[in-house]
Amino acid sequence: MIDIRPVAHTIGRISVALGAMMLFPAVIDYNAGDPNWIRMAQSSVLVVVLSWLVVAATASSRGNLTIEQSFLLTSGLWLVLPLIGAVPLMLGAPGLNFTDAFFESMSGLTTTGTTVIPKLDDLPPGTNMWRAILQWSGGLGIVVVAMVFLPVMKVGGMQFFRSEGFDTLGKVLPRAGQIAAEMTWIYLGITVICALLYVVTGMSAYDAVLHALTTCSTGGFSNYDASFGAFIGPAEWVATLFMILASLPFVRMLQAIRGDLAPIWRDSQVRTYIRWLAYAIGVIIIYRLAYMHDVSNPWDILRETVFNVITVFSGTGFASTNVLQWGHLPFAVLFCAALIGGCTGSTGCSVKIFRYQVLFQAIRAQIRRMQSPHRLYPLRLAGKRLEKDVVDSVMTFFTMFVLSFGLLIVGLALTGLHPKTALTAAWTAIANVGPVWGPEITSNGSIQRFPDAAKWLMSFGMYLGRLELISVLVLLLPRFWRG
Template sequence: MIDIRPVANTIGKLVITLGAAMVIPMCVDFMAGDPHWKSFLEAAFLTMLAGGLITLATHGANHSLTIEQAFLLTAAIWAVLPAAGAMPFMIGAPYVGFTDAYFEAMSGLTTTGATALPELDNLPKGINFWRGFLNWSGGLGIIVVAMIFLPVMKVGGMQFFKSEGFDTLGKILPRAFDIAREMTWVYIGLTAICAIVYILLGMTGFDAIVLAMSTCSTGGFSNYNASFGPYAGVLEYAAAVFMILASIPFIRMVQLVRGSAQPLWQDVQIRAYLRWTFFAIAAIVVYRLLWLEAKHPEAIIRETVFNVVSTFSGTGLSSTDVTQWGHFPFAILVVIGLIGGCTGSTACSVKVFRYLVLFQAVKAQLRRMQSPHRIFPLLYDGRPLDRDVVDSVMTFFTLFMLTFGLLVMGLAMTGLHPRTALTGAWTSIANVGVLWGPELSPNGAVDQLPTAAKWMMTAGMYVGRLELMTVLVLFLPRFWRS
């Protein structure tokens, strides 16, 4: 049997941290003169109490994790922390039930950005800050986990990125704190620069902080019903730059800060990502110009850049109603959402790296069909790809598509319109954030959906964010026996 005490102990400490963080939105509300600050005080107290009890109950646990415990910890973080993060939504305004509150917190911490709240413009400032903060801390969490845990867990081919001298779990935890610290600083720095740029280009201070947090985490929560709409204009270009930076491998930005830009420019994944982004934008711009829209060409280019980058990076902010662009642009947006940004970033979905591996595998397979007795080595960036990595990537892709199909079917089963079922499954599993359909509230919120559909989407965001296999492995009976 697995000893779950070290896992529970870490979870307890993270819950305390999240509870302590509620003091910030409390101050936001207090300074705004909004009596809602008392709700945050209550939520913070209850959350820290719960976290404290868990920590105390498991005090003295051994902290060197086995591989099973690492899986369990990863799965537990994104299952338990949303419950803590949901507290403020239930205790004060908007006073939603547990289903919606947990959905909102899960959407925040998985950096999905789909909302269960139909009215955002008039929420207490603290709540909108808290939503942005959930996005932001979820993004930070995933960078740490993606960099440190997933490679050792061999999830979806991530072992390709395993650092040198890093291949036993015993060495992970101390080193993890080092990497986490360095990345946290880069992440804080990126968010701060983003907020400053937003303010310089005309945003209010509060909006800049909330939207910077949701931009740099590719989260997508906005404090406006119209998402990024109120700031349409030059700010769309600025946001596009930061969404791209947030969806390329963070290790490259750490290297950039250390003074070497070369690894960033030469990264084949980043190059492919930028190339594909360019093609998607170009195709849609040409299509929209040919359809002779009344809009000014600059507006067409600007809107397309923003919304394509937002979908491709999995951010999910929107500045206009993209369904008005026509079927072809919409199809492109769905497809790039199923690609997603780069590995090692806050981006979700299948990711560019895995597609590059898949293309290599398909090419090798075709060659092998023709010359059955020759060996064709698979290369990525000049490095040979292990069979193990290729296998993992293909399994991941298969599982991703099967889960996606299953989720569409499940959502359709609750009676949803096919468009809602399709984009709802898509936005959940790929953690994009936007969805479309007749059952949604005017701001795109899911509050009117059946409860079963909300929980399916919540589950979809969860398994999508954790790269599916991290969760599925827990269902092997032998996992619990070892």
């Protein structure tokens, strides 16, 4: 049997930190004169005390984690933390029921950005800030998991990145702490710079901090029903820049800060990501200029297209306009872009550029083998040989992703949702994108009218998608629990 005490100890310590973060929005509500600060503070005390009891009870079990315990930790974190994040949403404003509060919290921590709240403008400022903090915390956690745990667990081909100086086998916790500290400073730094630039573009300090948290986490929560439509103009360009930065590998940013800028551009993921972004933007702009009747201001079309393509491609999910009005081809491009996502080791969502690169290399090699069956075609990426276990792991990931996506569509349709709604809800959940379209959606994009069964299915889809599917599904095997 697996000893879960070291796992519980680690989750307990992280839970204490998350509970303490509730004091920040409590202070915001207190300064605003909103009585919701009392509920926020009570939630903080409740979470910190209960979490600290777990930490104290398992203090003697601290130590290095095995591979099985690493699987359990990564999967357990994204179940326990959404429960904790839901507490102030239930005890205080907006007073959600358990299903809605858990969904909102899961959407935040997985940086998906879909909401069940129909009137964001009416929420206390502390509650909206708490939603942003959940996304920012989730974005940081995602980067650490991608760099520390997934390579060790060989999930989805991530073992390819163990040579990046983050080989943690046999020393997961000590190395994880070091990496987390380095990534936190980078993450915090770009968030502060983003917030300052938002202020320069005319945002209030509160709006700037909140949107910086949700931009750099590629989360997309806003405190306005109009989302980023409340900040048309220069702020969109700031958001565009930082959504791209947050979608790049954080290890490259670390190298750049240490004085070596070359690896950023030499990284094939980065070059491919920028190139595919340019393709998507170019196709949509050409289509809109060709088929839209009013092209009196092409600059607005450029700004609007660049912002909304990047927000979907990166998985942020902000919206500054109704993209459905652009036509069928632009919508198809956006739909496909969200299923690609950002770079590995970033806060970006979905499948990731790296896996598509491996997929295309494998397809190319297979076609060449059909032409010359007796020749050997070794697979290489970024100058490194792709080992068979990496290719097999990536192919397994693609298979599970497509299968999970299809089953999620069917499941959501069976709850009574319109087919279009079921499709886009499954898409946004499994790819952690944010927007949903369909007749059941409210004016601000909320899924409040969804049946509870659909909300739980989407919560599971967000959970699966964010944890790279296999790290969750492996827990369903009886052999795993036998150690």
